[in-house]
Every structure is written in C-alpha cells, then in structure tokens.
Amino acid sequence: MLDIQLLRSDLNAVADRLASRGYTLDTDAFASLEGERKALQTRMQELQARRNATSKQIGEAKRKGDDVSAIMAEVANLGDELKAAEIAFETVQARLDAWLLTIPNLPHESVPVGDDEGGNVEVRRVGVPRSFDFEVRDHVDVGAPLGLDFETGAKLSGARFTVLRGPIAQLHRALAQFMLNTHTLKHGYTEMYTPYIVNDSALYGTGQLPKFAEDMFKVTRGGDEGTVDQYLISTSEITLTNTVRESVLKAAELPIKLTAHSPCFRSEAGSYGRDTRGMIRQHQFDKVEMVQVVHPDRSFEALEDMVGHAEAILKALELPYRVVTLCTGDMGFGATKTYDLEVWLPAQNTYREISSCSNMGDFQARRMMARFKDEDGKNRYVHTLNGSGLAVGRTLVAVLENYQNADGSVTVPTALRPYLGGLEVLGA
C-alpha cells in the first residue's frame, strides 16, 4: 500500500512512477474521492464533537438535579444526523481504502524501465553450461525411471500434480534439507514451521489480496463455512512476513531473518497452455523461503545479501545460472526492486527462473501495520524482503537435467551426498 500522504502531496509524480511499470493511476478519481472524504470527515467529526459536548452538559445538569429537557430537545435530531454523516464518511473511506489496496508499489530508481521481460537486465552469469556428448533428455525422461510419476499425480489430484517415488523423492527431500541447513547455519536465518492455511487478513498484508484471489486455493471447513475466508498459502512468504503484523518491534530486534520449507499452492489460473510438460509449473510445489524484516535504511543492502544467499545454493550445487534485474514492467505487485535467479536447463537450452528476491520496501509493512521504534522513539514502518532459496521442485528439475549421464543415471551433486547416506549416483 502506498502512503496516502504521498498521493495527496505529489499525485502526478506518483502517477509518473507507476506509469513506468505499466499501471495507469486514475488521478481524477483520486482527487474527487479524496475531496469527498475530507468534507465528509470534517462534518462527521464536528457532529461528534457536538454530541460529546452536549452529553457532558446533560450529565452535569442531571447531577445537579437541573431540568434537562431543553438540552435533550436540542439534540433530538443529532443522533440521526450523526449516523447519516458517519455512514457517508465510512462509505467513501472504504472506497478509498479498497482502491489503495489495488495500487502496486513504486519501483526503485535503480530499476531499469521496460514494458515486459524483454526489458530485464542481466547482471551476471555464474558457471558454464556443461557440454553433453550424448543427446540431452529433459527432466521428464530422465526422472521417469527414477520415480518421477505424473500419471499417478494426475490420478490422485488432476493435472499439475506429481508423485515422487523412491530415490527421486529422497533427492527432493535432500535438496530442501540442504537449503535449510545452509540458510540457518551459514546465513543466520531462523528456521520456522508455519501454517499452510491462512486467514484472508494475512493475504491482504502481503498483497495477494484483494487483486490476486484467482491465483489462490480457497478452503472451507467440512460441515460449516467459517466466518473468515481461508486460503492455502501460495508461498511461505505469507506466513513468515505476517509474523510481524500489527507489532511494534524494538530497533535492536532488527534485522529479523526467517526461513521455512513449505509446500506452496497456486491455482495457475491463466497459464493453462504454459509449461504443461514436466514439473516446472505445478499446483503444489515445495519451496524454501527467506524473509527479512529490516530497518528502512538498510533494505537495499539486505536485498543484495539475500540474492547472495540464494546464489550460494546454486553455487554449492554447481548449477550454472544467471542473475537478472527485473525491469519496471516485469516486477511483481509489491516490489520496489527484484532480482531473479535463472538456472540453466540444458533440455530447454535456456535459463529458467528458480528464485526471485524482492525488496518490498514499506509496502507490506503499511498493509500489516508492522513498525519499529526508531532511535528517536518514533514508530516507523519496517521494510520487508522475501526471496526463494530456492524453489525445490525446479531445483530438482535442474539437477536431473544438468547431472544426467548417458546411461540414464544421475550423478548426485557433492553437496547433497551427506543427506543421502553418501550416495553418489541415482539409477545406474
């Protein structure tokens, strides 16, 4: 959520910055809504002040035993008038709030301007794609004999669900454990275990709602519908970030660095034709997530750190990748700046997203009322960051494709062997 003060004081500048990410701010609508709000709020508060003063008079008069019928008559209509004024104000305020929740964040000045992914800027490449002396197979063909089972997944749950069996399930689990261990032991994150079902208020906090409901899975209780809407998490960013919702942290508590391994559920509405083969795009996938809650002066440093933490996993697994700065037009809703990590997939002969690290600035903090007490004792919004470290399913895909052998076996990356009892090769 943007600071409404910024819209009031500098509407055109905000509109220009939003235009760079392809969002058209309706400045006329804001000006008229805001004008209404101001008038209605002033009127409501005046009536409230009158009611308070009059009620006080009545109380005093009654205590003295005076006749209060004159005053009572004077305020006979005040109640109705006030009620009407309150409703009018609340209606406009609700419209203003609802509208504010749909406005994306302002891009940071260091973000390249562009319309779509074509405008993204490569920052660096790390590792050299391996050359194969046999015909490269994709992860579906490599994985099938090792226990990658799409048919059973489809039988159980439909398209975009997958069953992992035996060695490939173990490899998947080893990847997640390796990631968690790295982030907790080497990068200073606190390991968390959090709910997979959340109330809608958490989703407003991190920005999935109100705009992206169609990407979520909504759940209902058996028997009766709950009073609040609940959803399966699409990322543990939601739960990790919302741990600081509605709190005032001490400056000394910052930065807070959290990590969790969780399943993620995405409906993938609107992407029916894309990545239908394999486990690149699933309704359910595992991810190890990193979240940082930091002092506002240090969030861009923290973003660089976090990208390094995600890169450390790819480096340790010796997977070739590149780092890309997303341009204004390709960034997510709440981000001020985003780096994507793209891993080399030899069968696709291209780099594919495996991590996305974003500095959300105070965008989520303002929605969540997540603050800290600064050096002067004032409450200020924290900044929040999140990044995948990494998407486990896609990492599995990358390992299968990059480590495949001519005989159909897959070499286990050295870093993972301790998690698999020293196993060096899958299959063979």
Add this chain to the structure above:
RNA sequence: GGAGGUGUGGCCGAGUGGUUUAAGGCACUGGUCUUGAAAACCAGCGACGGUUUGCGCCGUCCGUGAGUUCGAAUCUCACCACCUCCGCCA
C-alpha cells in the same frame, strides 16, 4: 463435541450508564539530590486518523463487529482468541 471462565495501555490491575479527560502500581525517559550509583522525591510517558507553517485543536480506539442510549470500558447480540475440566483424537 460438552460444561464453565477470561479478554482494559509495554506489563500488572481498578473501573457495572454521566467531571473516566481510563485510578493505582511496575517498567521506561528526563530532572533534583549524590564524588558516582542506588534509594527517595518531582515531572513526563499509548496508538491511529483529521486539521494546522507551528504551538495546538478535534475525532476514534478498553478482543472484533453490530445494537440500545442524549451519553457505553460498563447494558444486549454475534463472532474471535485464550484458560480450566470432561469426551474424542495423530
């Protein structure tokens, strides 16, 4: 699932319709005193919004939301969370 109970500022806690403008205490901050510290004493000390160049002024907030009333922390209803006991359960 059944029965009972509880929700008040950072914390404890008083408050059952009207000077509550939320008592009192703890914690915290500043000051006096002291060689220094502690103690004691004095003072300050919530959040959010509106308005104002500023001092300030106004409004809202006692788990959440509705309602009754000229007036609600206090009365009514619903919901949420927590606690105790019973049942069930991985």
